[in-house]
Amino acid sequence: MVSVLRTDSLTKRYGALLVTDAVSLDIGEGELHAIIGPNGAGKTTLINQLSGELAPNSGSVWFDGADVSALTIHERAKRGLLRSYQITSIFEDFSVLENATFAALGSRQHAFRFWAPMLAGQEARRFAEEALEATGLTHRLSVAAGDLGYGERRQLELAMSLAAGPKFLLLDEPMAGMSVQESAAVIALLQRLKRQYTILLVEHDMDAVFALADRISVLVYGKILFTGTPDEIRNHPEVRAVYLGEEETGAEA
Numbered sequence: 001m002v003s004v005l006r007t008d009s010l011t012k013r014y015g016a017l018l019v020t021d022a023v024s025l026d027i028g029e030g031e032l033h034a035i036i037g038p039n040g041a042g043k044t045t046l047i048n049q050l051s052g053e054l055a056p057n058s059g060s061v062w063f064d065g066a067d068v069s070a071l072t073i074h075e076r077a078k079r080g081l082l083r084s085y086q087i088t089s090i091f092e093d094f095s096v097l098e099n100a101t102f103a104a105l106g107s108r109q110h111a112f113r114f115w116a117p118m119l120a121g122q123e124a125r126r127f128a129e130e131a132l133e134a135t136g137l138t139h140r141l142s143v144a145a146g147d148l149g150y151g152e153r154r155q156l157e158l159a160m161s162l163a164a165g166p167k168f169l170l171l172d173e174p175m176a177g178m179s180v181q182e183s184a185a186v187i188a189l190l191q192r193l194k195r196q197y198t199i200l201l202v203e204h205d206m207d208a209v210f211a212l213a214d215r216i217s218v219l220v221y222g223k224i225l226f227t228g229t230p231d232e233i234r235n236h237p238e239v240r241a242v243y244l245g246e247e248e249t250g251a252e253a
Contacts, residue, residue, distance in 0.1 A: 010059035021222035037219035051083040080167030092146030100128035103160035131162035151182030
């Protein structure tokens with residue numbers, strides 16, 4: 001397995017509170033790796049450290065063979081390590097196609113050409129159209145982003161990330177707040193994207209996690225309790241005791 005993203009003993013403290021405790025992950029090319037854990041496990045803090053939004057107290061993040069621990073969120077994004085759903089800004093007065101094209105221009109060119117006609121760049125438009133086709137939004141190209149429903153907005157956010165040319169996608173709770181039908185559509189979308197992109201998924205919807213993940217890491221009190229396949233996670237007694245049992249009673253990740 002060729003490693004794309006690796007962490008070595010990643011640690012974050014807030015005073016006496018240890019939020020991520022020597023977390024070591026190794027995610028292979030083309031893998032969809034899920035992180036699950038109960039409330040307060042440190043999942044969001046971990047994602048913040050991977051994306052560059054938050055600096056660790058110790059440990060390192062390696063991406064595509066290079067130590068990126070000191071790089072900012074924007075520098076990591078330029079290298080193809082993109083966090084979706086949290087840092088993507090949708091321009092509500094622009095069309096779906098314009099939003100995706102703007103994302104492609106911003107990532108793939110050295111400067112934003114704010115005053116140039118955005119759709120004049122045929123290459124950027126091609127990237128945008130391919131991303132919108134992948135996310136099932138080709139029938140909504142001319143619709144203003146502000147007129148999209150909640151589920152479609154999430155699809156557009158993902159399309160914008162894809163248009164930016166990622167090598168790795170960090171997806172933080174992509175199905176939060178969605179209806180059953182919207183969640184099913186996103187699960188189907190991520191199934192199509194598997195193998196095309198390497199993905200780290202943080203998600204509390206266990207049906208989605210078990211349907212999508214190649215491997216799952218269970219984070220408890222900032223530490224990786226266990227990493228394994230979905231079947232190994234289901235059958236691990238300690239995981240069932242500390243997390244899956246809670247999930248069955250409705251506890252949120």
